[in-house]
Amino acid sequence: MEYKFNEIEKKWQDHWKASKAYKVSNDSDKPKYYVLDMFPYPSGSGLHVGHPLGYIASDIYSRYKRLKGFNVLHPMGFDSFGLPAEQYALETGQHPAETTKKNIATFKSQLDKIGFCYDWEREVQTSDPNYYKWTQWIFLQLYNSYFCNTQKKALPISLLVKKYETKGCNTFTAEEWNGYSKLQQEEILMNRRLAFSKFGEVNWCEALGTVLANDEVVNGVSERGGHPVEKKKMRQWYLRITAYADRLLEGLETVDFSESMKEMQRNWIGKSQGAEISFDIVNGELSMVNYEPSDNTAPFTIDHSPLTVYTTRPDTIFGVDFMVVAPELELVQQIKSAEQTAAVDEYIAYVKSRSDVDRMAEKKITGCFTGAYAVNPFDGKQIPIWISEYVLAGYGTGAIMAVPCGDERDFKFAQHFNIPITNIIGSYFDGTAANPTKEALLENSGFLNGVKMTEAAEIILQQLEEKGIGKRKVNYRMRDAGFSRQRYWGEPFPIIWNEGIAIPQDAATLPLELPHVDKYGPGPSGEGPLANITDWVQPGDLPPASGLPPASGLPPASAGGWKRETSTMPGYAGSSWYFLRYMDPNNANTFCDRKASDYWNQVDLYIGGTEHAVGHLLYSRLWTKVLYDLGLIGYDEPFKKLVNQGMITGKSFFFMLDNGGNKIISYSKENAANTTVRLKYGHQFVDNSGKLTKKNLEKQIADGLIELPRQEIVWEKEGDEEFVFVKEESEKMSKSKFNVDNPDELCDKYGADTFRMYEMFLGPVEASKPWDTKGIEGVHRFLRKLWRLFNDELKGKVWTDEKATDAELKIVHRTIKKIEEDTEKFSFNTAVSAFMICVNDLFDARCYKKEVLEKILILLVPYAPHIAEELWHQLGNEGSVLDAQYPVFNPALLVESTKEYPISINGKVRANLSLSLDLDQKQVEEIVLQNDVVIKWLEGKAPKKIIYVKNKMINVVV
């Protein structure tokens, strides 16, 4: 009987589906285990071989855990809201709901083909109204909460209102509060809500017609599509993630993520400790200046100290040679002197003309003196105040004190504008480059002379606080997360605007469904497509049908009283909590029953790519913390352990063009400046030395596998052979790069089991590696060999019921130990090797015994479920091999009484010696000294020392 993998796999996949083999219950007395994959965005191009890498790993682990007696939750779903579907709709006119539905069907059939053990009854789709109903609901929880700075947690905003009504706060009394208009009160509350709306500078992308979050902007252009992004002032929704900065940092200590992943999140949060210091200003005409405080701080005003800078190095205050203020700050207008006004205005105009992209591309040193001076509070020195684009308005106070001897940028600026430099760090500063040391003993620093910098910081901080001109300050690089998009294909906000006041929709009327539209173009004045649907924006209904709370007392929209928010939520909204919905996917009464979330608890194992390090992972951690604070779930970190699968890169090949660009020549390093041309497909036809023969190329073109380049090829000749050299490069897989392999085809050709095992065999899950189908044959051979242990092509069944010998059991138990260890530590590539060794050994031993084979199948079922299930039944077993008893490793079988010890002399192995394991040091020494090889090497001299490491080796030191 032959190994007909196609039939076998089809048979079992159908059977699993029909028998609901992977249905998971929330009610079980087994311990739980939750394995989660980062759910995919269902793009139009389907899965490529890179996608399933993580899915296969998680599938293996889930099946393994199930065999080990756990109730395993291993769900799958789709992150189905998002930009590409809408872009596609714009281009083709197809409704995103339609294309998304189609794409999901494709993805599901591809996934099923690989034989994953998902419980599809728990599938979630973020664009499904039954799902986004709860995304909207959680948004309302965020909207109705604030971050309490003393308890360091989210609390209902109603508590804050009560406090204001009865006690007031630092900035206003209860009487004042109660006297405020509704609008004033709402504005104050808006400044505290976790989901809030404000006018702010946003990353506006004209080409995409929407606002982007900071992590969606890379080097000044949009992450998706690479379109230019500009700053624009708009009313936007935000999540107050900055309030959680510290808890997001602390939480990292409690989870098992890779160090680099944690580091990336820490960098993104960018916590820095320093001080805000205020300087008096002279020579400008000013009284008191109100500047906008940095995010997330109470208004901070210091009388008669108008220039406040943020620094992490207060110890360098005597080295301040100039100040730099961000040109955008209002303060600049107030302090510029009459003589400098023209120059300052001209410079500001110049800065405005430069986009972020310009600034990133060419980093010029520019700036302008304002004519004003700040006064150093410690020595009275007058310090010129400059403006320059290198100081960012959005960070700290938007102003810095420049210490050229210690800061590279300040140094270059001082050099460029010939500002004299004060050296406060003595020999650490050589006049040619700044030195950011903290070790120097201060010089030229008044009362701090001779004090070590690390200690000086504390002294200065104390004096600043005493004098009331400064305070300690922690700053974060992270900004509040932009939460609205001027797009169609996302969750609508359950918010209704009335005269500048945001009114949350009555939760009982959710979901607020996305209305159907025919056009996806942007709405008026930067609004999204939803703004075009006037009868949705302002329906004539009265509450509650409109979703307005009954008590709002507002007139119907037809009277012009109110309108809906027209932007939609960003892609990360739905993905910030999906792991909770899997636990209780069909609950119509709540997002996830507390009983379900308590049972499944945290995700034990989360597998996905590194690309979500700062986006998705931070946002889902934030949402989890808020839900926890509000008592809706029982834990504040969603993912216990995170494994990042590496990216599988595709192999691309390039020809080189000659100088005219008309002819294709061999690739060579010497002409590296020449342009290259991509060989479209054909990576399997290039040999190891990078040679592509003419014969080969022509054959593949005839078979329709390669697209011929337009240019003429100049062949090189050697004997009869004509060929060109091509360059190989690993790149991210993408259709446009012609380097994609499709998992469906590989499953058809070799079978899903081979495909699964081969992806694992490729290398460690975490490592990035180039895709190469060449090795897949080897894995396929292994499975066929396994098959032949049960069935012979001619003889048919070969397995027997005979009892296994000790030698055979030894092979099995060695394998049990190895597979169990490797699976536990995610070393799937070595586990596959262990299977191969095991099957080879059994084959060599002609061991076809059921007793032995059965155990191997149980070990194998996580890796190659179809063949394992098939053979399991061929052995006459009932039920699924997944419900079998996991074989228990018996160490007694592997214990040996003697061992081959390598004997080395001065570390170099010279002989082997079989020794009994229960010998002691003395006995070993005696035996070793009688060994012929050792005697020869010793040449009659006594050895200095004999080192005997039990179970390992013996070393004779001469």
Next chain:
RNA sequence: CCGGAUGUGGCGAAAUUGGCAGACGCACUAGACUUAGGAUCUAGCGGAGUAAUCCAUGUAGGUUCGACCCCUAUCAUCCGGACCA
């Protein structure tokens, strides 16, 4: 420029974490059975040498009886953050 990671055959990679480097697989070579084989089996496969043996884990040092593994310096590649004061 800063941070993180990684450097082992022609290729993907192993190495019980300091103890015989290169398991397992691909590719390659020779042979067997075959009408044939892109099926299967056997043997070989880091480099030099007929051989004993010597040299090899990016490079240079160090610790150790013994180093792919630990320490120092240096180079290279990949990933992330980059005017954050």
